[in-house]
Amino acid sequence: MPTPTAPPLPVYLDYAATTPVDERVARVMQRYLTVDQLFANPASRSHMLGWQAEQAVEQARRQVADTIGADPREIVWTSGATEADNLALTGFMRANRERGMHLVTSIIEHKAVVDTAKALESEGFEVTWLTPGRDGRISPAQLESALRDDTTLVSLMAVNNELGTVNDLKALADTAHAFGAAFHTDAAQAVGRIALDVAAQQVDLMSLSAHKAYGPKGVGALYVKRHPDIRVEALIHGGGHERGMRSGTLPTHQIAGMGEAFAMMGEHSGPDQARIAELSARFLAGLDEVGGIHVNSPAEHGVPNIVNVAFEGVDSEALLMALRDLAVSTGSACNSASVEPSYVLLGVGTPRELAHASLRFSFGRFTTDHDIDHALDLIHHAVSGLRAPAAAH
Structure with missing residues (x-):
């Protein structure tokens, strides 16, 4: 019998929760x-x-x-x-x-x-x-x-x-x-x-x-x-x-x-952050095509590796389930068991409905252009699918 192969790992965009050991x-x-x-x-x-x-x-x-x-x-x-x-x-x-x-x-x-x-x-x-x-x-x-x-x-x-x-x-x-x-x-x-x-x-x-x-x-x-x-x-x-x-x-x-x-972080900080900034810009540009997007992360005074986004008309937990091939989170890994929206988002005045519709994407040293493009395809498909029933009504 042929040896069974393991399923491919999800695209990992949860570097703010933890990074792989180099x-x-x-x-x-x-x-x-x-x-x-x-x-x-x-x-x-x-x-x-x-x-x-x-x-x-x-x-x-x-x-x-x-x-x-x-x-x-x-x-x-x-x-x-x-x-x-x-x-x-x-x-x-x-x-x-x-x-x-x-x-x-x-x-x-x-x-x-x-x-x-x-x-x-x-x-x-x-x-x-x-x-x-x-x-x-x-x-x-x-x-x-x-x-x-x-x-x-x-x-x-x-x-x-x-x-x-x-x-x-x-x-x-x-x-x-x-x-x-x-x-x-x-x-x-x-x-x-x-x-x-x-x-x-x-x-x-x-x-x-x-x-x-x-x-x-x-x-x-x-x-x-x-x-x-x-x-x-x-x-x-x-x-x-x-x-x-x-x-x-x-x-x-x-x-x-x-x-x-x-x-290593000290030695590679500049090149790493420049590349991650490009990945973040690519990701945000791709999200524009999804529509109904609210970026919770600040446009100024923010790091490029963390992008927190609300998707209008979509529950974040349902979106997570639809994004099984993508490793992301609804917020802090220390608080991910809660069904309540992020206390951080609520704390900065995000409307509860949008806080319930938010996901955190975070990039790192091993994130590739392909990862970003594949993630965008998955998000576009998942969000469209979740919005479709609401649009039908």
């Missing part, structure tokens, strides 16, 4: 796994294998630091950006409660920030929730109006994961600092897509993710500025790793992978 990154990770490789615990300082593993961790720490203009000593390894967000908000607010109990954030932050802020409210902290403009941005003037003498921390994301909106980090950080507050940003979607320089942008805390940047899942980092006023209380205890801010045996292979992935 093969060059995977090869680096493989060096730190098996008995004939550098598998040792990087905290084992009594033998050479441990030292070599530690060297790999420190090299990756420098690679990540270089990508954002930081000192390697300011990088704290975590299990991902979600943990980094939790450590930044909860760890900072608890450590600095004598300075004030007030946190400022926005209603369209990633759930890792939104849910952490809500948990802090249950601990007695006060949170001011900013509502962004239609483009998803928070203005410095809007932030200033929310700041108080007891504001301890401001947390506003660099790039929104559903809209692709880019905030002005320097202007927001300067505004926060004028009131004596520290500034944190979730930059999980930002690495390699916008310029990041924590010193120039005056960021105090920055959350980072490997798997949004062609690295492995399960590893991330928190940048913590080396300054007496920037203190973070540990959430995970046991061993005092990472200068007492995050205990736990470090996953050398994942950390090495994150370091390599970030180094």
Whole structure:
């Protein structure tokens, strides 16, 4: 009998949910796994294998630091950006409660920030929730109006994961600092897509993710500025790793992978983004032929790799089912189980009907012209088919 062949994989346009691990990154990770490789615990300082593993961790720490203009000593390894967000908000607010109990954030932050802020409210902290403009941005003037003498921390994301909106980090950080507050940003979607320089942008805390940047899942980092006023209380205890801010045996292979992935993002950011901008323009031009399209992503101050679109007269869940050969999402992967429309779209004032009709398309390093053209054919056919019954009535 002939060997059955696997069905072709869907065209992947969900890079904002996760990116594939680059093969060059995977090869680096493989060096730190098996008995004939550098598998040792990087905290084992009594033998050479441990030292070599530690060297790999420190090299990756420098690679990540270089990508954002930081000192390697300011990088704290975590299990991902979600943990980094939790450590930044909860760890900072608890450590600095004598300075004030007030946190400022926005209603369209990633759930890792939104849910952490809500948990802090249950601990007695006060949170001011900013509502962004239609483009998803928070203005410095809007932030200033929310700041108080007891504001301890401001947390506003660099790039929104559903809209692709880019905030002005320097202007927001300067505004926060004028009131004596520290500034944190979730930059999980930002690495390699916008310029990041924590010193120039005056960021105090920055959350980072490997798997949004062609690295492995399960590893991330928190940048913590080396300054007496920037203190973070540990959430995970046991061993005092990472200068007492995050205990736990470090996953050398994942950390090495994150370091390599970030180094590659730094090297290839310009060409990658230029090509992705061309793909995005090709995609949007093709959508014009479908008709009844509303682009939720901002025309200005946005990254080209995320395009959020509403299709008039079509339910997004029904459209997803009709697009089985296309891997896209209705919004954040962390919220995709919900039948409610995206809280981000509703938060920027998108009418509920259009929010229910919206899909997020996101492109990356391995997206091709053919992928875009094939996706457009599938979308055109699916949308036409779903609109046809309504038109008949």
